[in-house]
Amino acid sequence: MAVARVACPVLIGRESELSLLEDSLLSAIRGEGGVVVLGGEAGMGKSRLVRELAHRAERLGCAVMSGTCSEAELSLPYLPFLEGIGNYLTRQDVPAVRERLGPAAAELGQLFPQMGHAGPVTADPMMSKLRLFEAIVLLLTDAARSRGLLAVVEDLHWADPATRELVDYATRRLRSTKVMMLATYRTDEMHRKHALLPSIQTWRRSGQAQLMEINALDAQGVKAMVTCIFDEVQVSDEFRDFVHDRSEGNPFVLEEMLRDAIDHGDIFRTDKGWDRKSVHEIRLPATVRETILQRLERLQPVEVEVLSAASAIGLTFDVATLAAVAGKPEAAVALALESCVTNQLLEEADRPAGRYCFRHALTREAVYEDIVATRRQQLHARIAEVLESRPDWRAVDLAHHLLMAGSYEQAVGMCVAAAEAAIAAHAYRDAADLFERAIPHVKDAIERGRLMCRAADAYWNNTETLAAKALLEHGIADLEAAGLTVEAAGHRLLLGRCYWELLRTDLAREQFMRARDVLETQGPSEALAVAYIRLSGLDLFDKSGGGGLEDALRAAEIAK
Numbered sequence: 417m418a419v420a421r422v423a424c425p426v427l428i429g430r431e432s433e434l435s436l437l438e439d440s441l442l443s444a445i446r447g448e449g450g451v452v453v454l455g456g457e458a459g460m461g462k463s464r465l466v467r468e469l470a471h472r473a474e475r476l477g478c479a480v481m482s483g484t485c486s487e488a489e490l491s492l493p494y495l496p497f498l499e500g501i502g503n504y505l506t507r508q509d510v511p512a513v514r515e516r517l518g519p520a521a522a523e524l525g526q527l528f529p530q531m532g533h534a535g536p537v538t539a540d541p542m543m544s545k546l547r548l549f550e551a552i553v554l555l556l557t558d559a560a561r562s563r564g565l566l567a568v569v570e571d572l573h574w575a576d577p578a579t580r581e582l583v584d585y586a587t588r589r590l591r592s593t594k595v596m597m598l599a600t601y602r603t604d605e606m607h608r609k610h611a612l613l614p615s616i617q618t619w620r621r622s623g624q625a626q627l628m629e630i631n632a633l634d635a636q637g638v639k640a641m642v643t644c645i646f647d648e649v650q651v652s653d654e655f656r657d658f659v660h661d662r663s664e665g666n667p668f669v670l671e672e673m674l675r676d677a678i679d680h681g682d683i684f685r686t687d688k689g690w691d692r693k694s695v696h697e698i699r700l701p702a703t704v705r706e707t708i709l710q711r712l713e714r715l716q717p718v719e720v721e722v723l724s725a726a727s728a729i730g731l732t733f734d735v736a737t738l739a740a741v742a743g744k745p746e747a748a749v750a751l752a753l754e755s756c757v758t759n760q761l762l763e764e765a766d767r768p769a770g771r772y773c774f775r776h777a778l779t780r781e782a783v784y785e786d787i788v789a790t791r792r793q794q795l796h797a798r799i800a801e802v803l804e805s806r807p808d809w810r811a812v813d814l815a816h817h818l819l820m821a822g823s824y825e826q827a828v829g830m831c832v833a834a835a836e837a838a839i840a841a842h843a844y845r846d847a848a849d850l851f852e853r854a855i856p857h858v859k860d861a862i863e864r865g866r867l868m869c870r871a872a873d874a875y876w877n878n879t880e881t882l883a884a885k886a887l888l889e890h891g892i893a894d895l896e897a898a899g900l901t902v903e904a905a906g907h908r909l910l911l912g913r914c915y916w917e918l919l920r921t922d923l924a925r926e927q928f929m930r931a932r933d934v935l936e937t938q939g940p941s942e943a944l945a946v947a948y949i950r951l952s953g954l955d956l957f958d959k960s961g962g963g964g965l966e967d968a969l970r971a972a973e974i975a976k
């Protein structure tokens with residue numbers, strides 16, 4: 417028998433959390449905005465709470481934007497902002513927004529083509545990035561101009577580096593605006609080396625962002641949830657304690673557990689309403705993952721096949737893509753999806769039509785992790801093929817699936833293309849990461865050396881000097897070993913700047929001189945002029961006097 421989905425229709429508890437969030441929202445509407453960061457374990461109810469706040473914000477006439485970070489290992493830079501702002505813009509009179517933003521609109525053109533044409537990339541990457549961030553802040557404050565704005569960034573634990581940086585920037589820039597940014601993250605993902613952890617610690621120490629955590633529901637909360645789900649049932653203290661104990665007060669686990677108990681006939685419907693076996697007879701799987709997997713066992717093989725393919729695509733997917741990946745007619749896939757919806761594994765997405773999403777990230781994770789490794793690889797390879805045949809494919813998505821498929825040679829090209837797109841969006845750290853994902857799979861020493869130097873450049877533009885230096889040292893060695901000394905000399909100029917930045921002017925000088933010596937053999941060039949400018953600058957810096965003027969004159973001569 418198909419049983420109604422087990423989901424709690426009303427928000428249970430969370431009164432104090434909600435009132436804190438509402439206070440922050442009201443402050444924002446008064447012009448004292450800022451960033452609130454909401455942490456909690458997976459399934460604890462962060463998104464649910466955020467949804468409730470968003471409803472209240474809308475009732476107050478406040479604008480609401482919402483975007484989610486992707487669980488895929490590689491994702492577009494600024495993804496939640498692309499989603500949130502992108503959806504917001506579809507509801508706006510774009511020329512009017514452009515007009516109000518003035519020159520900042522053009523800065524946004526790189527991320528939102530409807531906002532105008534991105535200007536030429538200027539010489540200073542850091543400045544370009546700041547101008548982009550500032551333009552985004554301006555757009556948010558514009559959206560907030562009448563009744564404030566709630567900007568939601570979900571699942572920050574999965575954020576790409578540029579998103580993390582932008583949220584950090586927002587903590588400093590939204591204070592006296594009407595914007596409340598609300599970011600959520602899973603506390604149970606925060607292992608010692610997680611990239612988000614330093615930001616969380618800094619925000620906590622400095623008070624730059626307001627940090628909040630939601631914890632497990634208490635026994636009363638669990639009882640209220642069970643009562644709400646079954647609408648009518650009398651919940652005994654014994655059953656309350658049993659469910660509280662087994663779910664540990666985690667609402668997602670609780671819903672999944674109850675679903676499981678219904679499927680097993682441990683909780684059942686009678687003429688008089690819901691009834692249950694005694695708690696001693698109720699068998700519950702040890703983990704929530706097991707409850708989800710048990711549900712898979714009750715599906716038809718074709719349904720499992722479709723669901724597995726979907727889990728490799730991601731949290732949300734459309735029927736047409738899934739049908740192509742699974743190699744089945746769309747009608748058959750749609751039927752299988754319906755069964756998965758009934759079994760509380762999937763949900764239909766709000767819009768557009770034909771899109772589905774996993775009921776929860778934890779559901780996708782359980783299904784995905786249950787696929788054997790070779791099958792997973794095949795699925796990702798097929799997904800890459802299908803995506804590539806679409807007109808709107810994105811390098812970063814293909815890079816992700818090709819890497820997961822183990823198709824490393826093809827993945828390299830896509831990683832590089834995605835890195836180039838990231839650089840154009842001033843997401844230098846994202847670019848560096850993408851180059852670094854490609855490097856181990858490049859067999860050719862010259863190509864590898866070049867990629868190392870490009871990755872170094874991206875790190876340098878992100879003011880990560882140590883990482884840039886280490887990559888340059890290797891990259892230059894590879895290029896020189898292959899006889900490309902002139903090309904390597906160009907990179908020595910950047911290596912010299914790294915040493916200089918690290919206050920090793922002796923090593924910096926050595927690099928500039930080595931570059932100069934090689935480049936001199938090639939006749940005048942821009943790089944040679946730069947070598948002299950650096951040497952001259954270094955002389956001034958060191959106050960060694962010496963060749964400062966001579967080097968500067970030589971640079972000018974070459975420039976002529």
Ligand SMILES: Nc1ncnc2c1ncn2[C@@H]1O[C@H](COP(=O)(O)OP(=O)(O)OP(=O)(O)O)[C@@H](O)[C@H]1O
Nearest residue numbers: 424426427428458459460461462463464667668777
């Ligand atoms: N306070 C609550 N009252 C009723 N239902 C709740 C409550 N909190 C969470 N739920 C339900 O529990 C499930 C999980 O909640 P939610 O998706 O908000 O978790 P989450 O913390 O965002 O998890 P994740 O870290 O995986 O994103 C949802 O079905 C949600 O509706």
Ligand SMILES: [Mg+2]
Nearest residue numbers: 462463464570
């Ligand atoms: Mg969530």
